[in-house]
Amino acid sequence: MHVVVNAAMSVDGKLASRRREQLAISGPEDFDRVDRIRAAADGVMVGVGTVLADDPHLTLDVTDRRVQRQRHGRPGNPARVVADSTARTPLDARILDDEATTYLLVSEQAPEDRRTELADAGAELIVAGDDRVDLAAGIDRLADEGLERLMIEGGGELISSAFEEGLVDELSVFVGSMLIGGRDAPTLADGDGFTEEFPALTLDDIEQLDDGVVLNYTIDG
Numbered sequence: 001m002h003v004v005v006n007a008a009m010s011v012d013g014k015l016a017s018r019r020r021e022q023l024a025i026s027g028p029e030d031f032d033r034v035d036r037i038r039a040a041a042d043g044v045m046v047g048v049g050t051v052l053a054d055d056p057h058l059t060l061d062v063t064d065r066r067v068q069r070q071r072h073g074r075p076g077n078p079a080r081v082v083a084d085s086t087a088r089t090p091l092d093a094r095i096l097d098d099e100a101t102t103y104l105l106v107s108e109q110a111p112e113d114r115r116t117e118l119a120d121a122g123a124e125l126i127v128a129g130d131d132r133v134d135l136a137a138g139i140d141r142l143a144d145e146g147l148e149r150l151m152i153e154g155g156g157e158l159i160s161s162a163f164e165e166g167l168v169d170e171l172s173v174f175v176g177s178m179l180i181g182g183r184d185a186p187t188l189a190d191g192d193g194f195t196e197e198f199p200a201l202t203l204d205d206i207e208q209l210d211d212g213v214v215l216n217y218t219i220d221g
């Protein structure tokens, strides 16, 4: 599986304010860029923290001929994927609508009744991991379902785990010209963080968009 992480952050590395409300950091040009990455993906993934904070839809306008071209003829939307250890995704979450297949990666801790409710609401459940979702195992199961290219959109906990498990191949980050601050605000990579053996990033190119810049990296090793 080829994994691309894409996010938008403030100049001080925040993905949102400490209130964790959805902040428009990207401008229209960057949102178009995000849609192009989504269109090229077979799956678009977030953590349940993002589902609870933003209720994202994670779909494209598949009636748009430009999107269809970017999808290289693949019908419909990319699949949606949520890392959700204990199946906390709300039953009325927009990602459970019928616009795309939605995989919920849960752990053994997910209560059976929640698994049943979410499956009845249309989610495809994949159980991977004892406590927290085992991302590597979950992504392998997605590969068994035929997915080859996965976009991870955040948030900070999920991105951090993906790097910790060495699953990331590319990172694109839009740096918007805003300063958010706040020791409790989500950042590009939260979790426990690295103290040694930091991920090896190679800067491939820089692109000026909207009021900010996009930094594109390849992850080595």
Ligand SMILES: NC(=O)c1ccc[n+]([C@@H]2O[C@H](COP(=O)([O-])OP(=O)(O)OC[C@H]3O[C@@H](n4cnc5c(N)ncnc54)[C@H](O)[C@@H]3O)[C@@H](O)[C@H]2O)c1
Pocket (backbone or CB within 6 Å): 006, 007, 008, 009, 014, 015, 016, 017, 019, 020, 021, 022, 023, 025, 046, 047, 048, 049, 050, 051, 053, 054, 083, 084, 085, 086, 132, 133, 134, 135, 153, 154, 155, 156, 157, 158, 159, 161, 162, 186, 190
């Ligand atoms: N600016 C952006 O590009 C962007 C993108 C996405 C989210 N956000 C923001 O980020 C915030 C949410 O980020 P967050 O870090 O709180 O939550 P998150 O979306 O990273 O979800 C983290 C949760 O996912 C679950 N999870 C299951 N298995 C996991 C694993 N192996 N590793 C990590 N998490 C796992 C856990 O319950 C964990 O608490 C929101 O404020 C949202 O608006 C911003």
Ligand SMILES: Nc1nc(=O)c(N)c(NC[C@H](O)[C@H](O)[C@H](O)COP(=O)(O)O)[nH]1
Pocket (backbone or CB within 6 Å): 006, 007, 008, 022, 023, 024, 025, 026, 034, 046, 050, 054, 055, 056, 057, 058, 059, 153, 154
């Ligand atoms: N690229 C990007 N720029 C931003 O300024 C911003 N706030 C997000 N935040 C990510 C958001 O929380 C979700 O992950 C989806 O991007 C929303 O998805 P929909 O538009 O509902 O499909 N992402």
